[in-house]
Amino acid sequence: SEGKTSFGMSIFNLSNAIMGSGILGLAYAMANTGIVLFLILLILIAVMSAYSIHLLLKSADVVGTRAYEMLGLRAYGQAGKIIAACVVTIHNIGAMSTYLYIVKIELPFVILGLLGKEKDFGGWYVDGNYLITIVSVCVILPLALMRRLGYLGYTSGVSLLCMVFFLISVIFKKFVMECPLKSIDPYSNNGNKTLDPRVMSSHINSDFMATPFTTLMRSHNDSDFIPRFIPVMISSHTAHDCREAKMFTLTPEAIYSIPIVAFAFVCHPEVLPIYTELRKPTKKRMQNVANISILAMFIMYLLTAVFGYLTFYGNVEDELLKSYSASDTLILCVRLAVLVAVTLTVPVVLFPPSSSGFCDKWHR
Template identity: 25%
Template structure:
């Protein structure tokens, strides 16, 4: 939930503040990476197989690390200080339009995933309230999505100054750490009670490419790179490389722990939203659901701010901002009501928008701006990343269309005490 929530910590600007600026930048970068996509990572391991999924997760982490550094190198070569200006300087108006479309698509689909997750998680939270059960409005995911949109996400999205929303960054980070602790505790206490599925420890599975899409969604942070780079005291590529390595490495460790904890608990039963796997009467999981729902509700407006800014990159009047924001939130909410499975949304956002933003565009910019032969050094590696990115996009989109993943939204899993009352999710 923190993809757009990174808030730069003010620096004094004194020459002796270089180390502090690097620590601050590292914190902000970790915060911008570890977000809502983390709850889909156990599902990614379910798609790819645990051993191969972990290898893919590490690979995506390394590629993210490398492409972020390439992005800043491209900025240095072109004399630009933002992702948009870099692409426009390198590929002109067509490149700028493609990037703008991707930068709109990513947060827009992310908002849809936030609404789906809000409906999934809060319905189970509300059902812990006495008197709220199946058939009650608060147990209806469509009603909950519409209610939270009207009461929270739309009003917060109408703020015209994003700085007023920036304080959610640290708050969301704390909530994410709480969710991580919940997953670890339940892996130790609930995991032994659920028999692993027959192919739980298979090395690799057919849907590995779709898993890369989910992982790419979780790791994308390139839109914040120039902003955080500029926060360094006397920024250099050497400092930036150090900040990037520590930040991405830390985020990779947190993500891997969460993914493994979630998957080993439920193995082949793992769903796109890991909280759908926990039982309705699990109080610790209910607390985790509440924390996660609160985190994404407060981050939704930040994603909405990005979409409005991409559509109209200028100061809007109060009434135009009201109309545009309301339209975006309404369309987003309407689409989120038509999807039950979070995994499909994460896969689509990963292969359609996150993959080109991570794999393809930074590499293409560096290729065009850097002198020398394309068949040596970093330029050859950039070509490899572009090929990998195109492969993931084409195969991932095809696999998602041909083999959409099922989910058992709102149904108690068979291992839950009340499964015989609320229905049983069929074993995978």
């Protein structure tokens, strides 16, 4: 039967399925490949994703079914049906587990930051195990029990708004932050220089991009220096390099950029369920849903990667938000928004396996 989900809600759902936590690693990928090479990779993956969706929709129309299990059945018999169902289920459980893990790890730190606390003081409301249970039961479970994917279009819209806020904040920070800095312990060898606090003042040169330096305190005998740890802000590049964006580069970590970009547009398990519920479902109409969603996410990915990279250059962390100050109020709000977005993505990810033939009996 014809679906009841509007064109716009279908775009929200598919865009939400596309956009995952991988967006936080795109600036790191750009730092390791350069702007041009990253852009080539992103365009290539986006085009391949759109074309693979085209093939999927064409196969569904030829076979006359919009269920992965039935496509597998028609192609390879009963074994194909079982394999298709298992692959979709395992893939989506893996994605869901990743999102839930992010919520479990990050939410306690966000709560501590909002409360103005620097470390865990033992409250149950900063315990990741309690928090993920509460979020799963009170938010994810009710949404996952909905019979129609179209209802999740509203929560998908909220999720996308949260990520738009994330993007706006990344762009804003680019224009208010100074040259990329690296925080290191001056007593370690993790930075470009090993600093002796006794002679620190003699080492101040063009490589040092900001203060404060580690505060030095003397003991009672006035002979030993006791360092009070205040992170020393030292650039890993010279003043000239910190404003120079690399168009092409290949670092030893560049190999990690490929899976980050490759999985950026994965949404195929959700395509057929969205197609099934689309109002006036035609292959062309669903392809337009896919093309608009991929284009919108391509723009968001590119802007996030470019402005994140141009804020920190080679110092960008593998997770972009870790590059910012943990005490920054705006970044705390952004972290919370990302957690909301990730949480609201889980029900969309759960829908394909829950709507499969293996799970239909639970809805009867």
